Amino acid sequence: MKLDTVKFKRDTPPMTRQNSPHHHGDLRAALIAAGIKILESDGIAGLSLRKIAARVGVSHAAPAHHFKGKNALLVAIAAQGFRTFTALMRAGRENASPDPHDQLAGLCRGYLEFAEKHEALFELIFSTGIKAHADDELRETSTQAYQLLEDTCALFEPSPHHEKSNEIMIWSLVHGYATLRVYNKLMSPDGETVLPFEFILPHLTPREPHAADKN
Amino acid sequence: MKLDTVKFKRDTPPMTRQNSPHHHGDLRAALIAAGIKILESDGIAGLSLRKIAARVGVSHAAPAHHFKGKNALLVAIAAQGFRTFTALMRAGRENASPDPHDQLAGLCRGYLEFAEKHEALFELIFSTGIKAHADDELRETSTQAYQLLEDTCALFEPSPHHEKSNEIMIWSLVHGYATLRVYNKLMSPDGETVLPFEFILPHLTPREPHAADKN
DNA sequence: TGTACATCAGTGAACGCGCGTTCACTGATGTAC
DNA sequence: TGTACATCAGTGAACGCGCGTTCACTGATGTAC
Numbered sequence: 001m002k003l004d005t006v007k008f009k010r011d012t013p014p015m016t017r018q019n020s021p022h023h024h025g026d027l028r029a030a031l032i033a034a035g036i037k038i039l040e041s042d043g044i045a046g047l048s049l050r051k052i053a054a055r056v057g058v059s060h061a062a063p064a065h066h067f068k069g070k071n072a073l074l075v076a077i078a079a080q081g082f083r084t085f086t087a088l089m090r091a092g093r094e095n096a097s098p099d100p101h102d103q104l105a106g107l108c109r110g111y112l113e114f115a116e117k118h119e120a121l122f123e124l125i126f127s128t129g130i131k132a133h134a135d136d137e138l139r140e141t142s143t144q145a146y147q148l149l150e151d152t153c154a155l156f157e158p159s160p161h162h163e164k165s166n167e168i169m170i171w172s173l174v175h176g177y178a179t180l181r182v183y184n185k186l187m188s189p190d191g192e193t194v195l196p197f198e199f200i201l202p203h204l205t206p207r208e209p210h211a212a213d214k215n
Numbered sequence: 216m217k218l219d220t221v222k223f224k225r226d227t228p229p230m231t232r233q234n235s236p237h238h239h240g241d242l243r244a245a246l247i248a249a250g251i252k253i254l255e256s257d258g259i260a261g262l263s264l265r266k267i268a269a270r271v272g273v274s275h276a277a278p279a280h281h282f283k284g285k286n287a288l289l290v291a292i293a294a295q296g297f298r299t300f301t302a303l304m305r306a307g308r309e310n311a312s313p314d315p316h317d318q319l320a321g322l323c324r325g326y327l328e329f330a331e332k333h334e335a336l337f338e339l340i341f342s343t344g345i346k347a348h349a350d351d352e353l354r355e356t357s358t359q360a361y362q363l364l365e366d367t368c369a370l371f372e373p374s375p376h377h378e379k380s381n382e383i384m385i386w387s388l389v390h391g392y393a394t395l396r397v398y399n400k401l402m403s404p405d406g407e408t409v410l411p412f413e414f415i416l417p418h419l420t421p422r423e424p425h426a427a428d429k430n
Numbered sequence: 431t432g433t434a435c436a437t438c439a440g441t442g443a444a445c446g447c448g449c450g451t452t453c454a455c456t457g458a459t460g461t462a463c
Numbered sequence: 464t465g466t467a468c469a470t471c472a473g474t475g476a477a478c479g480c481g482c483g484t485t486c487a488c489t490g491a492t493g494t495a496c
Contacts, residue, residue: 022441043343060482070483070484165415169388176391199374199377237471239473264450265448265449274475276476
């Protein structure tokens with residue numbers, strides 16, 4: 001019972017922070033969370049290990065006990081970004097009716113919500129600086145995001161030309177649209193309204209319900 | 216005649232470089248060109264004023280005579296990037312048949328060629344770090360790129376929902392596809408083949424030839 | 431339950447580095463006369 | 464055509480800054496007995 005109490009305290013780091021200056025509790029997670037906050041206020045270029053450590057209230061040497069280097073922390077932040085990304089897409093789907101088109105529109109709504117709410121994080125996870133294939137966690141989280149998109153596209157008949165045509169087409173469309181929205185905001189800071197995404201989403205032929213089982 | 220000779224020599228800086236260590240000829244253009252080269256080998260994060268100056272073979276204080284600061288040089292590089300971008304799209308169109316669909320496909324081919332050949336430059340011109348509205352030259356060059364896309368889309372009937380639906384849809388599609396290609400290359404360095412862009416380009420209704428005159 | 435001790439997760443000082451920017455300077459250019 | 468001079472476009476030294484990383488250290492934690 002005493003052990004349980006201790007373990008519970010260690011899982012709620014902010015409360016114990018002031019009591020034990022030498023043990024944060026869950027510094028690793030706190031660093032990732034702080035990194036995301038800084039990313040959102042200062043952008044990718046403004047992100048540094050020292051800033052992150054300062055934000056958590058820890059010496060700038062502390063992160064070295066949890067991450068092999070700056071890039072490792074960046075990768076962990078990107079992995080967390082993919083988790084949020086996937087969660088928003090999933091929520092978008094779950095809030096939609098079972099109709100395939102609504103499911104797809106819901107997924108895309110989640111996609112766009114992520115891009116808009118987490119602009120710099122969105123930029124980071126698709127940036128050249130992050131190589132997804134080099135890290136297990138990042139590869140897994142990014143694969144899950146793609147998997148969800150793939151599953152949703154599987155509600156429709158694929159093109160006769162290419163099995164993956166739906167995924168690629170939808171991904172291109174929604175990703176490009178998200179970038180365009182962010183970029184337009186950069187060009188005209190007054191934030192002019194743009195065409196709602198639904199209007200450019202093409203009509204696809206829903207798959208027969210049992211066709212999915214067959215294959 | 217003597218004056219003409221002098222002016223001609225000043226337009227060909229590399230030749231005169233070794234002769235006059237105190238006057239480069241066209242350092243401004245040389246810095247932009249060198250910046251693009253470094254961008255392509257070291258990426259955005261690896262771009263610095265000192266590296267650019269070193270590549271041109273000039274002291275690192277020299278750029279200050281031509282650009283107000285690092286950001287001004289970045290903006291000039293981005294503007295040059297947009298010029299190349301527009302040129303490639305235009306070339307894509309010009310190499311295509313007059314058929315509207317071929318024109319559009321040609322434009323997109325140029326778009327994708329730019330993204331692939333100038334990966335970091337492509338990333339730069341659409342990055343958060345560059346604010347297009349803040350600089351005349353950048354605003355103009357980026358507007359020209361968009362204008363060309365708009366003109367090409369004007370070959371087709373707009374959607375009844377929104378006057379700009381074609382532009383936005385095509386831009387989203389080709390931009391997203393370009394990003395996906397670059398990103399896929401990052402994920403699987405073996406460079407797996409992807410679906411050709413033509414297969415996801417939707418069918419649009421060409422405008423009546425004289426309908427454009429009417430409006 | 432109490433004590434000795436290994437391990438863990440922090441500290442803070444120090445390191446060298448590359449960066450953008452500033453500055454007094456100087457040599458070449460081009461112009462006025 | 465020749466000379467005096469202002470302007471232009473470089474140099475190189477110096478500045479301070481923030482960065483990632485390393486290091487010896489220390490206090491707290493948790494375990495063995």
